[in-house]
Amino acid sequence: MKKLIVNADDFGISIGTNNAILQCMKEGIVSSTTSMANGESIEDAIELIKKEKLKNVGIHLVLTAGKPILKDQLFLIDKDDFFIFKGYDSIREYAFNETILKQVENEFRAQIEFFYSKGVNLTHIDSHHHVHEIKGIREIVIDLAKEFNLKVRHTNKELKEMFLKENVKTTDFFSQDFYGEGATLENFKRVVSDFDDGSLEIMCHPSYSDDNLKSSYNMRDAERMILYSRGLRDWLFDQGISLINYSDI
Numbered sequence: 201m202k203k204l205i206v207n208a209d210d211f212g213i214s215i216g217t218n219n220a221i222l223q224c225m226k227e228g229i230v231s232s233t234t235s236m237a238n239g240e241s242i243e244d245a246i247e248l249i250k251k252e253k254l255k256n257v258g259i260h261l262v263l264t265a266g267k268p269i270l271k272d273q274l275f276l277i278d279k280d281d282f283f284i285f286k287g288y289d290s291i292r293e294y295a296f297n298e299t300i301l302k303q304v305e306n307e308f309r310a311q312i313e314f315f316y317s318k319g320v321n322l323t324h325i326d327s328h329h330h331v332h333e334i335k336g337i338r339e340i341v342i343d344l345a346k347e348f349n350l351k352v353r354h355t356n357k358e359l360k361e362m363f364l365k366e367n368v369k370t371t372d373f374f375s376q377d378f379y380g381e382g383a384t385l386e387n388f389k390r391v392v393s394d395f396d397d398g399s400l401e402i403m404c405h406p407s408y409s410d411d412n413l414k415s416s417y418n419m420r421d422a423e424r425m426i427l428y429s430r431g432l433r434d435w436l437f438d439q440g441i442s443l444i445n446y447s448d449i
Contacts, residue, residue: 201397201440201442202392202395202397202398202400202439202440202441202442203398203399203400203441203442203443203444203448204231204392204399204400204401204402204436204441204442204443204444205231205232205371205399205400205401205402205443205444205445205446205449206229206230206231206232206401206402206404206427206443207230207231207232207233207234207258207326207353207401207402207403207404208221208224208225208230208232208233208234208404208405208406208427209233209234209260209326209328209403209404209405210234210236210239210260210328210405210407210415211233211234211235211236211239211245211257211260212235212236212237212239212240212241212242212244212245212246212260213236213239213240213241213265213413213414213415214239214240214241214407214410214412214413214414215241215244215410215412216407216408216409216410216412216413217241217406217407217408217410217413217420218241218244218245218248219408220406220407220408220420220421220424221233221406221407222248222252223424223428224406224424224427224428225254225256226252227428227430228427228428228429228430228432228433229427229429229432229433229436229443230404230406230427231256231443231444231445232256232257232258232323232324232445232446233254233256233257233258234257234258234259234260234324234325234326235249235257235258235259235260235315235320236260236262236265236266236328237259237262237269237310237311237312237314237315238262238265238266238267238268238269238311239266240266240412240414241412246315246318246320249320250319250320255321255323255445255447256323256445256446256447257315257320257321257322257323258322258323258324258325258326258350258351258446259311259312259315259322259324259325259326259350260326260327260328261308261311261312261325261326261327261328261331261332261341262283262311262327262328263276263283263285263291263304263307263327263328263329263331263337264283264285264286264287264288264290264291264328264329264331265283265328265414266282266283267281267282267283268281268283268307268310269307269310269311269314270306270307270310273303273306273307274303275299275300275303276300276303276304276307285331287329288329288330291329291331291334292334296334296336296337301336301337301340304336304337304340305340305343305344308340308341308344309344312325312344312348312350322348322350323350323351323445323446323447324350324351324352324353324446324449325341325344325345325350325351325352325353326352326353326403327341327353330355332352332353332359333355333356333359338359338362342362342363342366342368345363345368346366346367346368351368351369351370351446351449352368352369352370353370353371353374353401353403354370354371354374355374355376360374369449370449371398371399371400371401371449372396372398372399372400373395373396373398373399373400373401374400374401374403375391375395375400375401375402375403376403377391377402378391378402378403378404378423379403379404379405379419380417380419383404383419383422383423383426384426385426385429385432388402388426388432389432389435392436392439392441393439399444399448399449404423404427405417405419405420405423406420406421406423406424406427406428407420407421407423407424408421408424409421
């Protein structure tokens with residue numbers, strides 16, 4: 201049996217993103233979301249979580265956007281108190297030592313605890329720019345997943361095997377192919393049709409156009425229109441594919 205999680209990243213990054221994700225969760229096919237503790241519109245996101253009584257919310261751990269939750273992360277911030285890492289490539293070129301990894305651990309724990317302090321119970325972990333697949337950081341995430349009893353997104357075979365060895369629950373499959381030029385209805389259907397029986401997570405980033413959204417990714421509105429499509433929801437039903445979330449893993 202095929203089970204599908206459609207997870208919207210970046211809940212809390214902007215009002216337009218928050219509204220789009222909520223719409224796609226209530227009336228479309230998005231079945232879970234992950235929220236950024238340091239997002240500029242995180243308080244709005246938390247209000248929506250509580251108002252709509254959302255139970256399928258995880259955390260989108262952040263090291264490559266905005267400012268840290270903790271104020272004493274001297275090795276992780278620039279002169280303006282923003283994270284020194286500016287994207288996918290910059291953090292992968294960085295040499296993490298034990299001292300800096302300890303600050304990463306403290307920051308990630310603070311981000312997780314932020315949600316619990318707001319009364320939001322988390323279901324799972326993923327990360328902005330997949331930083332939790334980096335050696336050193338991935339071990340931190342495994343320990344935190346065990347500590348807080350959270351499932352974790354795997355992004356490749358090596359990471360999945362590590363999680364399973366450590367008894368950290370994850371999906372059978374993961375796809376990031378619904379992104380960029382691949383963010384089309386036809387490609388979404390292809391990804392869903394091609395995976396074997398089991399559980400698959402598809403990552404997505406729906407949003408309304410928003411002047412406050414600080415992101416170079418320009419396919420968010422196109423994703424929203426696809427993920428909100430009632431026709432796509434009917435197609436999944438016709439294919440016998442069940443929409444689930446990380447609580448079901």
